[in-house]
Amino acid sequence: MSFSIIGTGKSVPEHIVTNDMLSEFLDTSDEWIVERTGIKVRHVMTSETLLDLAAKASEDALKDAGITAKDVDMIICSTLQGDYVSPALSCLVAESIGCDTGFVFDMNMGCSGFIFALETADSFLECGRARRILIVCAEALSRHIDWNDRSTCVLFGDGAGAVVVEKSDSKVDFITKVNGSYEELYIPGEEGNNPYKSKCCDVRYLKMNGREIFKFAVSSIVSDAKELLDKNGMTTDDISFYILHQANLRIINSARQRLKQDEEKFPHNVETHGNTSSASIPMLLDDLNKSGKLKNGMTLMLSAFGAGLSRGACIIKWSK
Amino acid sequence: MVFEKVVELLSDYSDVAADSITEDSTFEDLGLDSLDTVELIMGIEDEFGVTIEMSNEFKTVGSVVKYIEDNME
Known part of the structure; x- marks a missing residue:
């Protein structure tokens, strides 16, 4: 199994929402949010569609790769979920x-x-079905959360x-794993207006048990990293950057701390984007790539966790 | 013994001097927020080899110590 990431791209909505803006209609504060999450601002869709963001990020990545669609x-x-349930x-x-x-x-793997x-x-690259693949992660969490x-x-x-x-x-x-547990983190699906089905619940927003997810996240990152490193005869010090799903700075x-690594090996942008679900790692990769922090030959550990409960980690060599 | 070890683990999350922590000290008094208590629990699991469900709501140091003593092999 072998491939290279040859281009990265990113796109965010124009509208920026600060913690102070949230505290205008929620019983919260900038201090509380920063202390518990590290998040200062996040971008929220207003006039954009998810297609706008996905297409822009894709074009950005193609340009960076020096190729066309x-x-x-x-x-x-x-x-x-895209702009539509269907089409995809x-x-x-x-x-x-x-x-x-x-x-x-x-x-959809959260x-x-x-x-x-x-x-x-x-x-698909390995079996020869494709030579060059565009992966675009586009997420509109603002549609799924209870404001x-x-x-x-x-x-x-x-x-x-x-x-x-x-x-x-x-x-x-x-490494990819799921355990099928959903009570800790889920978003209910729409039921429609089927006259033969009794309504079970009205809540259609994201529900999360923060303490459970925090524990799942930290233990998954640490154990997946160790397992993957062991499997490849490597140690934690062999990784140049640990690029984690940006959910929470804590x-x-x-x-x-559990992997006993220096701060600079764990880059983050959660403070300016919040948790953008599956988009967070490619967005951070783009920040690091465009700012020249990724050098050829570097070994990167990517690691994510989320609904499913799902988790995945990957060791790649940066060779753009 | 368990109490002393828990106080030692607490030093990562609380500025309160170890000798002024008692079994009646609450985690709130010690300045721990909800995510600090999750981290503390993970540290306790590693240290004592116990599994602690997050549904357990511990308010005081003594309640955690008792849980560990009851569940240690």
């Missing part, structure tokens, strides 16, 4: 960016989506991140 022969969209967001992205392939699909999409892409619930709505933001991957001789390795710091 015609050079891509597969598109994977990771999203909780990937169909709209393909048309919008001018990609000819019909080999496109959406996948906040772990990028790792699962990357492993899926790797498999009256101060314990969850302060945590999330909207955004899209994309990467282009290409077959190469750069070795990669993955989770990132707790995992870092």
Whole structure:
């Protein structure tokens, strides 16, 4: 299994919501939010569609890779839900960016989506079905959170991140796991107006048990990293950057301390974006790539966790 | 013994001097927020080899110490 990320891209909505803006209609404060999450601002969709963000991030990644949409022969969209339940967001992205392939699909693995999409892409590259794949993670959490619930709505933001991957001789390795537990973190689906079905509940917003998820997140990051490193005969010190799903700065710091690593090896942008679900890792990768922090030959550990309960980690060599 | 070890683990999260922590001290008094208590519980699980469900709501140091003593092998 081997590939290289040859381009990264990112797009966020224009509207920025500060903690003070939230405290105008919620019983919360900047101090409380920063202390418990590290989050200062997040971008929230107003006039944009998710397609706008996904297409922009995709075009950004293609440009960074120095190729056009015609050079891509597969598109994977990771999203909780696109602008429509149907059609899939990937169909709209393909048309919008001018990609000819019909080999496109959406996948939903919550906040772990990028790792699962990357492993899926790797498999299609490995078997020769695709040579170059666009992965775009686009998330509109603002549609799924309860804006009256101060314990969850302060945590999330909207955004899209994309990467282009290409077959190469750069070795990669993955761990992906799910346990089927949903009570700790879920978003109920729409029931429609089926006259034969009794209504079970009215709540259609994201529900999360923060303490349970914090523990799941930290223990998953640490144990997955150790398992993957052991499997590859490596140690925690062999990793240049640990690029974690950006859910909460406290989770990132707790995992870092348990892995006994320096702060600079755990880059983060959660403070300016909040938790953007599966988009968070490709968005952070784009920040690091565009700011010149990623050097050829560096070994990166990507790690994510989320609804499912799902978790995934990946070791890749940066060889753009 | 368990109490002393818990007080030691607490030093990562609380500025309160170890010798002024008692079994009746609440985590709130010691300045721990809800995520600090989760981290403390994870540290306790590693230290004592016990599993603690997050549904357990511990208010005082003594309640955690009792839980550990009751569940240690």
